[in-house]
Amino acid sequence: MKSISRIIALLLVVIMASCTSSSVEEINLEGEWTVVLDSANVGLSEEWAKNKLNGTPIQLPGTLDDAGLGTKNTRKPEMNNDILCALTRKHQYIGAAWYQKEIFIPGEWNGKQLTLELERVIWESKLFVDGVLIGKNESLIAPHRYDLSSVLTPGKHTLTIRIDNSNLYPFINVKGNKYPDPVNQDMAHAYTNHTQIKWNGIIGDIKLTANKTNKVENLQVYSNVSEGTIKVTFEGISNTDLELNYQISSTDGEVIANGFSKGVNTIIIQKPHKMKLWDEFTPNLYNFNLIAGTDTTSVQFGYREIQKNNKVLTLNNQRIFLRGNLECAIFPLTGHPPMEKAEWAKLIAQAKAYGLNHLRFHSWCPPKAAFEAADEAGFYCQVELPHWSLMFGKDQKTTDFLVSEGNRILNEYGNHPSFVLMALGNELEGDVDLLNSTVAKLKAKDNRHLYMTTCYSFQRPLGLVAQPQDDFFVTQKTDKGWVRGQGIFNAKPPHFNEDYSATSEHVPVPIISHEIGQYSVYPDMTEIEKYTGVLQPLNFMAIRNELEKKGLMDLSDEFTYASGKLAAMLYKEEIERALKTPAFDGFQLLQLQDFPGQGTALVGLLNAFWESKGAISAEEFREFNSEVVPLIRFEKAVYENGEKFSASLEIANFYKEMKGQDLEWSLTNKVGEKVKAGVIKGVDLKIGNNINLGNIEIDVNVEKAAELTFNLALKGTEYKNKWHVWFYPKKVKTSSDKVIITNSYEKAKKELSKGKTVLLNPDYKNIKGVNGRFVPVFWSPVHFPNQPSTMGLLMDENHKAFNDFPTKGYTEWQWWDLCIQSKSLIVDSLDVTPIVRVIDNFVTNHHLTNVFETKVGNGKLIFSSIDLMNELEKRPVARQLRSSLLKYMVSQDFNPSGSVNMEDLDFMDEKTKKQFKASDIYDE
Numbered sequence: 001m002k003s004i005s006r007i008i009a010l011l012l013v014v015i016m017a018s019c020t021s022s023s024v025e026e027i028n029l030e031g032e033w034t035v036v037l038d039s040a041n042v043g044l045s046e047e048w049a050k051n052k053l054n055g056t057p058i059q060l061p062g063t064l065d066d067a068g069l070g071t072k073n074t075r076k077p078e079m080n081n082d083i084l085c086a087l088t089r090k091h092q093y094i095g096a097a098w099y100q101k102e103i104f105i106p107g108e109w110n111g112k113q114l115t116l117e118l119e120r121v122i123w124e125s126k127l128f129v130d131g132v133l134i135g136k137n138e139s140l141i142a143p144h145r146y147d148l149s150s151v152l153t154p155g156k157h158t159l160t161i162r163i164d165n166s167n168l169y170p171f172i173n174v175k176g177n178k179y180p181d182p183v184n185q186d187m188a189h190a191y192t193n194h195t196q197i198k199w200n201g202i203i204g205d206i207k208l209t210a211n212k213t214n215k216v217e218n219l220q221v222y223s224n225v226s227e228g229t230i231k232v233t234f235e236g237i238s239n240t241d242l243e244l245n246y247q248i249s250s251t252d253g254e255v256i257a258n259g260f261s262k263g264v265n266t267i268i269i270q271k272p273h274k275m276k277l278w279d280e281f282t283p284n285l286y287n288f289n290l291i292a293g294t295d296t297t298s299v300q301f302g303y304r305e306i307q308k309n310n311k312v313l314t315l316n317n318q319r320i321f322l323r324g325n326l327e328c329a330i331f332p333l334t335g336h337p338p339m340e341k342a343e344w345a346k347l348i349a350q351a352k353a354y355g356l357n358h359l360r361f362h363s364w365c366p367p368k369a370a371f372e373a374a375d376e377a378g379f380y381c382q383v384e385l386p387h388w389s390l391m392f393g394k395d396q397k398t399t400d401f402l403v404s405e406g407n408r409i410l411n412e413y414g415n416h417p418s419f420v421l422m423a424l425g426n427e428l429e430g431d432v433d434l435l436n437s438t439v440a441k442l443k444a445k446d447n448r449h450l451y452m453t454t455c456y457s458f459q460r461p462l463g464l465v466a467q468p469q470d471d472f473f474v475t476q477k478t479d480k481g482w483v484r485g486q487g488i489f490n491a492k493p494p495h496f497n498e499d500y501s502a503t504s505e506h507v508p509v510p511i512i513s514h515e516i517g518q519y520s521v522y523p524d525m526t527e528i529e530k531y532t533g534v535l536q537p538l539n540f541m542a543i544r545n546e547l548e549k550k551g552l553m554d555l556s557d558e559f560t561y562a563s564g565k566l567a568a569m570l571y572k573e574e575i576e577r578a579l580k581t582p583a584f585d586g587f588q589l590l591q592l593q594d595f596p597g598q599g600t601a602l603v604g605l606l607n608a609f610w611e612s613k614g615a616i617s618a619e620e621f622r623e624f625n626s627e628v629v630p631l632i633r634f635e636k637a638v639y640e641n642g643e644k645f646s647a648s649l650e651i652a653n654f655y656k657e658m659k660g661q662d663l664e665w666s667l668t669n670k671v672g673e674k675v676k677a678g679v680i681k682g683v684d685l686k687i688g689n690n691i692n693l694g695n696i697e698i699d700v701n702v703e704k705a706a707e708l709t710f711n712l713a714l715k716g717t718e719y720k721n722k723w724h725v726w727f728y729p730k731k732v733k734t735s736s737d738k739v740i741i742t743n744s745y746e747k748a749k750k751e752l753s754k755g756k757t758v759l760l761n762p763d764y765k766n767i768k769g770v771n772g773r774f775v776p777v778f779w780s781p782v783h784f785p786n787q788p789s790t791m792g793l794l795m796d797e798n799h800k801a802f803n804d805f806p807t808k809g810y811t812e813w814q815w816w817d818l819c820i821q822s823k824s825l826i827v828d829s830l831d832v833t834p835i836v837r838v839i840d841n842f843v844t845n846h847h848l849t850n851v852f853e854t855k856v857g858n859g860k861l862i863f864s865s866i867d868l869m870n871e872l873e874k875r876p877v878a879r880q881l882r883s884s885l886l887k888y889m890v891s892q893d894f895n896p897s898g899s900v901n902m903e904d905l906d907f908m909d910e911k912t913k914k915q916f917k918a919s920d921i922y923d924e
Contacts, residue, residue: 025109025112025209025210026207026208026209026210027103027105027207027208027209028206028207029060029101029103029159029206029207029208030060030061030206031059031060031101032057032058032059032101033057033058033059033060033099033100033101034052034053034055034056034057034058034099034100034101035053035055035056035057035058035064035067035069035097035098035099035100036048036053036054036055036056036097036098036100037064037069037070037093037095037096037097038095038096038097038098038162039093039094039095039096040095041095041096043096043098043162048098048160049098049100049128049131049132049133049160049162050128050131051131052100052158053098053100053160055098055100056069058099058201060099060201060202060206061119061201061202061203061204061205061206061339062201062202062203063199063200063201063203063334063335063336063534064091064093064097064199064200064201065089065090065091065092065093065197065199065201065335065534066201066334066534068090068091069091069093070089070091070092070093070200071091071092071093072090072091073088073089073090073091073092073536075088075538076538077538077539077541077542077544077545078538078542079542079543079546079843080180081178081179081180081599081782082179082180082181082184083538083539083542084539084542084599084600084782084843085176085178085179085181085184085194085539085597085598085599085600085782086184086193086194086195086539086596086597086598086600087332087531087535087536087537087538087539087596087597088535088536088537088538088539089193089197089335089534089535089536090534090535090536091534092183092197092198093165093200094165094166094183094198094200095164095165095166095200096162096163096164096166097162097163097164097165097200097201098160098161098162099160099161099162099163099201099202100158100159100160100161101158101159102156102157102158102159103156103157103158103159103208104155104156104157105152105153105154105155105156105157105208106154107154109152109154109210110153110154112149112210112211112212113147113149113210113211113212113215114147114148114149114152114208114209114210115145115146115147115148115149115208115209115211116145116146116148116159116207116208117143117144117145117205117206117207117208117209118137118143118144118145118161118202118204118205118206119143119202119203119204119205119206119339119367119368120143120202120203120204120336120337120339120367121137121139121144121163121201121202122140122163122165122191122198122199122200123138123139123140123164123165123166123167123168123191124136124137124138124163124164124166124168125137125138125144125161125162125163125164126161126162126164127146127159127160127161128159128160128161128162129148129151129152129157129158129159129160130151130157130158131158131160132151134146134148134151138168138401139404139405139408140190140191140364140386140405141190141364141365141386141405141408141409141412142405142408142409142411142412143204143205143412148208152208161202163200163201163202164200165198165199165200167186167191168401169395169397169398169401170398171387171389171391171394171395171398172188172190172191172386172387172388172389172398172401172402173185173186173187173188173191173192173387173388173389174187174188174388174389174390174427175187176194176598176783178599178782178783183198186198187363187388187598188363188364188386188387188388188389188425188426189328189329189361189362189363189364189386189388190329190363190364190365190386190387191386192329192597193597194596194597194598195328195329195330195595195596195597196329196330196331196335196336196337197335197336197534197535199335199336203336203337203339204339204367205339211295212293212294212295214237214242214292214293214294214295215236215292215295215297216234216235216236216237216290216292216295216297217234217235217236218233218234218235218236218411219232219233219234219288219290219297219299219415220232220233220234220299220411220414220415220446221288221299221301221415222446222447222448223271223301223302223303223304223305223448224305225277225303225304225305225316225317226305226307226317228270228271229268229269229270229271230248230268230269230270230271230303231266231267231268231269232246232266232267232268232269232288232290233265233266233267234265234290234297235265237265237292241262241263242262242292242293243260243261243262244260244261244262244267244290244291244292245258245259245260245290245291246258246259246260246261246267246269246288246289246290246291247287247288247289247291248269248272248275248286248287248288248289249286249287249289250274250284250285250286250287251285251286251287251300254274256272256274256275256286257269257272257275271303275303276303277303277304277316278302278303278304278375278378278417279304279315279316279318279320279378280320280357280378280379280380280627281378281627281655281656282378283302283375283376283377283378283417284302284303285300285301285302285375285376285417286300286301286302286303287299287300288300288301299415300372300375300415300416301415301416301417302375302416302417302418303417304316304417305317306420306421306448306449306450307450308450308471308472308509308510311507311508311509311510311583312510312585313450313472313510313585313586315420318687319654319687319688320380320585320586320654321579321584321585321586321652321654322357322358322380322512322585322586322587322588323355323356323357323358323575323586323587323625323626324356324357324358324359324360324380324382324512324586324587324588324589325351325356325358325359325360325588325589325591325592325593326359326360326362326515326588326589326590326591327359327360327361327362327366328361328362328363328364328591328595328597329364330593330594330595330596330608332530332531332533332535332596332608332609333531333532333533333534333535333609334533334534335533335534335535337366337367337370338369339367339369340369341369341372341373342373343369344366344369344370344372344373344374345373345376345377347373347610348373348374348377348379349377350606350610350618351379351592351610352377352379353618353622354592354618354621354622354625355618355621355622355625355626355627356589356592356625357378357379357380357627358379358380358381358382358586358588359374359379359380359381359382360381360382360384360421360455360474360588361381361382361383361384362384362426362455363384363385363386363387363388363425363426364383364384364386365383365384365385365386365409365413366381366383368412368413368416371413371416371418371419372416374416374418375416375417375418377418378418379418380418380420380421381416381418381419381420381421382420382421382422382423382588383409383413383419383421383422383423384422384423384424384425384426384455385402385405385406385409385423385424385425386402386405387402387425387428388425388426388427388428389425389428389429389430390428390429390430391429391430392424392425392428392429392430392431392434392435393430393431393434393435394430394431399434402424402438403438403441406422406424406438406441406442407442407445409422410442410445410446410449414446414448414449419448419449420449420450421449421450421451421452421472422442422449422450422451422452423451423452423453423454423455423474424438424439424452424453424454425454425455426454426455426456427454427455427456427457427458427463428453428454428457428459428462429457429458429459429462430459432453432459432462432467435453435454435462435467435469436453436467436468436469437469438453439451439452439453439467439469439470440469443469443471450471450472450510451469451470451471452466452467452469452470452471452472452473452474453467453469453470455474455514456474456475456476456514456515461479463475463476463477464477464478464479465478465479466507466508466509470509471509471510472509472510472511472512472585473507473509473510473511473512474511474512474513474514474588475511475512475513475514476513476514476515476516477503478503478504478506478507478511480502480503480504480506481502481503482500482503483500483503483504483511483513483514483584484513484514484515484516484574484587485516485570485573485574485577486516486518486775486778489570489573489774489775490773490774490775490820493636493816493817494636494637494638494813494816495635495636496573496576496632496633496634496635496636496637496723497633497634497635497648498577498633499577499578499580499581499582499584500513500577500578500581500583500584501581501582501583504581504583504584505582505583507583510585510586511583511584511585512584512585512586512587512588513578513584513586513587513588514588515588515589515590515591516574516575516578516587516588516589516590517567517570517571517574517589517590517591517603518590518601518603518778518779519566519567519570519571519603519775519776519777519778520563520567520601520602520603520776520777520778520779520780520781520791520841521560521563521564521567521594521602521603521604521605521613521615521776521791522556522559522560522562522563522564522602522791522839522842523540523543523556523560523600523602523842524556524557524560524607524613525540525543525544525547525553525556525557525560526557527540527607527608527609528540528541528544530607530609537596539596539600540600543842543845544556546842546845547845550828550845550846550847551847552845552847555794555837558794558809559791559794559839560613560614560615561613561614561615561810562792562793562794562809562810562811562839563776563791563792563810563839564605564613564614564615564616565615565616565792565808565810565811566776566791566792566793566810566811567603567605567615567776568605568615568616568620568621569811569812569813570775570776571589571605572624574587575587575624575625576624576629576631579624579629579631579652579689580631580633580650580652580689581689582688582689582691590603591603591604592604592605592606593605593606593607593608593609593610594606594607594608595608596608598779598780598783599779599780599781599782599783599784600780600782600842601779601780601783602780602842603779605621623720623721623722624721626719627653627654627655628651628652628653628654628655628685628714628717628719629651629652629719629721630649630650630651630663630712630713630714630719630720630721631649631650631651631652631712631721632647632648632649632650632696632710632712632721632723633647633648633650634646634647634648634710634723634725637724637725637726637813637814637816638725638726638728638813638814638876638877639700639725639726639727639728640700640727640728640729640730640876641700641701641702641727641728641729641730641731642700642701642730643700644697644698644699644700645667645696645697645698645700645710645725645727646695646696646697646698647665647695647696647710648691648692648694648695649663649665649680649692649693649694649695649696649712650689650690650691650692650693651663651683651685651690651693651714651719652688652689652690653685653686653687653688653689653690654687654688655687656687657684657685657686657687658684658685659684659685660682660683660684661682661683661684661685661714661715662679662680662681662682662683662714662715662716663679663680663683663693663694663712663713663714663715664677664678664679664711664712664713664714664715665677665678665679665680665694665696665710665711665712665713666678666710666711667698667708667709667710667711668708668709668711669706669708669709670706670707670708670806675698675708676698678696679715680693680694700727702727702728702729703729704729704804705726705727705728705729705804705805705806705880705884706726706727706806707724707725707726707806707807707812707814708724708725708726708727709722709723709724709725710722710723710724710725724812724813726806726813726814726877728876728877728879728880730876732804732879732880732883733883733886733887734872734879734882734883734886735886736886736889736890738757738889738890739757739758739759739886739889739890740756740757740758740759741758741759741761741869741886742758742759742760742761743760743761743762743763743869744762745760745762745902745905745906745908748760748861748902749856749902751859752856752857752858752859752860752861752902753856753857753858753859754858754859755857755858755859756859757859757860757861757889757890757894758856758859758860758861758862759861759862759864759868759882759885759886759889760861760862760863760864760905761863761864761865761866761867761868761869762865762907762908763867764821764822764823764865764866764867765823766908767823767825767865767907767908768823768825768907768908769823769824769825769826769865769907770788770789770790770823770824770826770838770840770848771788771823771824772788772790772819772820772821772822772823772824772850772866773788773790773819773820774811774815774816774819774820776790776791776792776839777789777790777791777841781841781842781843781844782843785843789840789841789843789844790824790838790839790840790841790848791839791840791841792810792811792838792839793810793811793815793819793836793837793838793839794809794810794837794838794839795807795808795809795810795835795836795837796809797809799835800888800891800893800894801835801851801853801862801884801885801888802884803884803887803888804880804883804884804887805880805881805883805884805885814877815877817875817877817878818850818866818877818878818881819866821866821867821878822850822865822866822867823850823865823907824838824840824848824849824850824865825848825849825850825852825863825865825907826846826847826848827846827847827848827849827852828846828847830847830854830898830900830904830905831854831898831899831900832849832852832853832854832863832896832898832900833852833853833854833896833897833898834847834849834851834852835849835851835852835853835862835885836849836850836851836852836866837849838850850864850865850866851863851864851865851866851885853894853896853898854896854898854899854900855896855898855899855900856899856900856901856902856905860889860894860895860896861896862885862889863905864885865907866878866881868881868882868885
């Protein structure tokens with residue numbers, strides 16, 4: 001009889017899996033509620049919950065901001081830190097709010113286990129039923145749940161929920177004290193006004209569920225790919241005689257395993273032979289159904305195992321490389337993350353279109369919808385506790401809250417195969433021993449993820465060396481130096497033959513570079529009209545007003561495009577350098593999309609809506625950011641006649657082994673004609689870094705300066721890449737008997753008064769102006785004001801001055817030496833025409849230039865604050881630009897439209913400013 005009953009039970013499992021209904025019954029409480037604001041905490045007497053609230057109708061899920069409740073914004077778009085710190089809430093409310101709704105409990109629910117779930121609340125909720133306090137809950141990342149089995153009898157009841165979005169634990173947040181409004185000083189993305197807002201409400205599921213008495217809780221599925229097993233654990237079943245039946249099925253309903261157990265809360269199952277692995281290329285998902293009596297509990301999981309194998313990050317025993325991006329809760333229409341899977345699927349699809357396979361959720365944890373979308377897309381997630389603290393461990397209540405949040409993250413989201421990494425937070429400081437012991441406890445609880453203490457830290461040596469409990473290490477520099485380009489690209493001439501091995505190969509765990517990029521792009525004024533939700537772009541509007549006042553508005557689109565092209569070029573080299581490093585296991589961009597907070601940090605090639613700014617397409621970005629990337633190592637960007645351009649070919653392959661591949665290469669000119677080309681045949685590609693696949697040498701022999709493109713492609717595939725190089729003749733004319741070339745103001749003034757043509761090139765070190773830099777503004781000129789805040793160059797590439805100097809209309813690598821050895825001049829009130837315009841940052845918005853033309857009396861002048869005088873035999877780019885300018889100056893085309901007095905051009909200043917260093921970006 002027992003065997004027959006088991007057969008019947010197993011059949012029941014199959015039948016129930018094929019049904020769309022569940023043994024769990026549910027009442028959806030979405031819709032109209034009543035809300036009363038209580039910023040003065042008058043309602044703390046709890047009398048409010050005993051009566052019908054005389055409040056305002058509000059739709060839940062939703063927020064007070066959605067309903068237009070709270071203090072209405074009256075600030076105007078002005079150029080100050082308060083406005084430029086972030087987008088502005090149209091309505092703001094911090095404090096308690098009381099929500100009330102009448103519900104009806106059906107008679108058939110009598111005697112069942114009843115649970116109220118409130119998904120995603122900031123920060124504390126208190127629940128009252130018919131005026132009686134049931135309890136309180138606090139979490140920034142997990143649903144607030146209440147057991148109402150003993151109080152919700154059949155019939156009508158009044159639910160009253162008091163939600164307080166005040167900061168319960170101030171120690172979770174680093175403070176941005178440069179921002180005047182205290183409410184805008186909290187930075188952690190789980191609780192901030194800089195990305196998501198400190199909303200009050202409920203934005204996810206609001207539901208009552210009824211179970212029969214055999215309720216399974218905390219059902220967790222653990223895959224062990226190495227041993228070929230699945231372990232299942234659960235809680236809530238106290239009846240040891242109750243027979244439990246289980247089933248594993250695919251998402252299309254095919255049953256691939258079933259069985260039964262009794263008297264235990266752990267089940268070990270051998271992997272069914274039909275079960276396939278989960279990863280970014282094959283995101284296979286399965287359902288685990290556990291039946292206890294007549295109640296069924298189901299979870300979805302993927303069969304996968306993340307490991308650190310000999311300092312290498314592996315998934316299912318195969319090496320992976322994380323091409324990551326930060327996700328900082330940036331949703332500019334709602335001010336809060338979406339709670340629907342479709343919205344997250346759209347975001348992840350855009351990320352994948354740009355070649356990404358990973359999101360790091362900086363100082364927060366997303367809702368289940370994000371994990372579900374990532375599971376289905378094969379997308380890797382790193383989550384973090386909801387804090388960014390410089391005093392971890394100082395306050396015991398805060399520590400207890402964070403530890404509880406860590407446990408809630410694992411219980412709520414641990415089954416999701418996309419959840420591969422977890423860190424305690426961002427750039428944490430404080431008790432290092434406590435950081436390590438906290439990670440150790442999380443590891444002991446759940447081995448499905450890899451863990452680390454903190455994503456970088458400015459506390460030494462915490463940020464530079466992996467901690468004992470770190471399974472992986474996210475950092476911007478190690479104890480041996482930088483592992484990202486911000487500390488390199490401005491300090492060293494362009495070079496493409498290095499990686500980060502010297503500073504990373506000694507790290508004992510997988511290493512991921514921290515927040516690479518952060519190259520600011522000029523604000524896109526067309527974005528203003530997109531803000532149709534709860535936030536106003538007063539920051540953008542203030543900048544627009546400033547541009548109009550200073551006569552720069554007509555150039556704003558060009559500023560956005562040119563600065564975007566420079567940022568895209570730098571992101572390319574950042575990513576390629578990471579991909580070339582055998583010791584590397586990934587990078588995390590900050591970021592592909594804009595960050596509208598912390599000083600309006602417009603560091604994205606996409607805007608805050610994940611829309612392209614037009615600087616680079618997804619297809620172009622994937623050329624250097626994909627599972628397979630052709631790469632080359634070469635010494636420099638600029639070559640002279642008589643030199644050789646040498647390139648070593650390699651492939652970063654994190655897809656699959658590929659044998660007998662052909663590598664096609666070519667060197668093409670401006671119109672796409674092949675100057676040189678060839679094929680390297682029969683290349684076998686392993687997983688990982690495939691280096692020294694071939695060496696190409698090309699003699700440099702040009703009569704005229706040229707920009708060329710080196711192309712490399714994996715034949716018969718979509719995988720290709722390209723790099724620009726510049727070839728210059730060694731001998732060009734650098735003087736003319738028709739042009740006076742001088743570094744002396746007095747001589748220039750004298751010759752111009754005679755009606756002469758003058759190239760004035762004073763020593764840039766003694767000129768008043770902005771120090772020349774190649775890389776653009778780091779992060780934000782508001783958040784980090786102590787930096788030379790320019791954002792690249794803007795030229796008319798068809799200007800006759802560039803006839804012998806090949807250039808695009810924006811900064812490329814050949815401009816490096818010219819930018820470094822220059823000053824940018826403020827010419828706001830001068831009647832001059834920039835030949836090389838420097839894009840100023842969006843706070844000061846000056847007319848900047850380092851090469852301009854104008855008339856002085858009857859004379860004609862080109863003024864250069866780029867050094868075109870010194871060591872020209874060693875500086876081919878400066879030599880070539882000088883030659884091209886001179887050729888222009890003796891032509892009929894040279895006829896400047898502006899006119900100034902020589903006294904207007906007194907830029908000289910003997911006082912020199914301190915030399916800017918990469919470390920200065922963190923000066924506050």
